[in-house]
Amino acid sequence: MSKKIKCLVWDLDNTLWDGILLEDGDVVLREGITDILKELDRRGILLSIASKNNREDALEKLREFGIDEYFIYPQIGWGSKADSISEIAASLNISTDTFAFIDDQPSEREEVKFVLPEVMTIDAAEYKNLLQMERFIPRFITEDSRMRRKMYQADLERKNVESSFKGSSEEFLATLGMELTVAPVMKGDLERVEELTVRTNQLNSTGVTYSFEELGNFITSKNHIFLIAELKDKFGPYGKIGLVLLEETEDELRIKLLLMSCRVMTRGIGSALLVHVIRLASERDKRLVADFIDTGRNRVMYITYKLMGFEEAGTDESSEGGDMIELVYRGSGEKQYPSYLKFIVK
């Protein structure tokens, strides 16, 4: 089954608006376009542009129509549209098999199809059907989907500030004013929880996915602690970006799953969450262990565990991939939360 669309890239002339901007200046938006853009945005589908036009003129027109804010990383210039789409995908860190491209010109659609066959191409004549297309209907619309564009826009602002910052990464992090809030998973979070377990690859300690029912059962289970982490900083929200699933027995606390969205990769969130878990285990006077499965993509998580004082126990050090590794915490129970963020427990 084809993946749901995460980003729709628009052509402008005779697609988003009627007419050709360079030729007749006073183009008009096609009927119902604004409502379609708003609804796609509400569904958490990101919108961008690949158009051959003078960049400033086109952006000015979008501002005039009051729709400029809906588009992220617009590519307006004279380059190839396939390149534009690749550029947008790289900037958003989203794979192109979740991209769609809408254009009135068959030659442009053909070029994209040729270079990026995984991108869904749509004839502009079909624009009124977009909202009914299967791949444009997400399984769930979560609080995080509604905020998705704003979160990416805040990210863009962060990146600009980050690239001009001279100093260590921790000093930079300290300037962000991050607040990490950890709370028990509630029923209303389950859709986001499922989304996180499916979408997260690199910052995922096991790569194990659970059914919706299983996830729901962890909430009510007496021997599980199921936590969700939400992050914000002075630029705005990142949304709910982390999960911790703990299994508790008489003398042991076991981290069954630890994951974070890739969007917070360089924010030191994994360490902060582990400090929290180390403290929980220490308060309860329990041995702390963690399940780790090498998925070939999650080495960062392994390193995070090891450098927080976890050690491998009873597994073959030379084993590569697939097998479960048990990590045992051998450090002190008095770990301090990192100084670059404010940790809030609910």
Add this chain to the structure above:
Amino acid sequence: MDTREKIVEFFKSRGKADDLAYDTDLFKGGYINSLFALEMVLFLEETFKIKIKNKEISEKNFRTIDSIAGVVERSLQSGR
């Protein structure tokens, strides 16, 4: 430049090399935390063209410049 000097350079580039001796406890001295250590692992692999084995990655091995240099040297040898 020898291994230790290159590692100190890395700390300097991150504005962190004040009073840094080869045997300073990097975790206690606040020079390193797990986030920084992660960057460190990637920096070492890139700079010295090595692959650091899982068993080499531990708090103990990243505690001082000396011990980090030890990791690099062992990884260089096993790579040959």
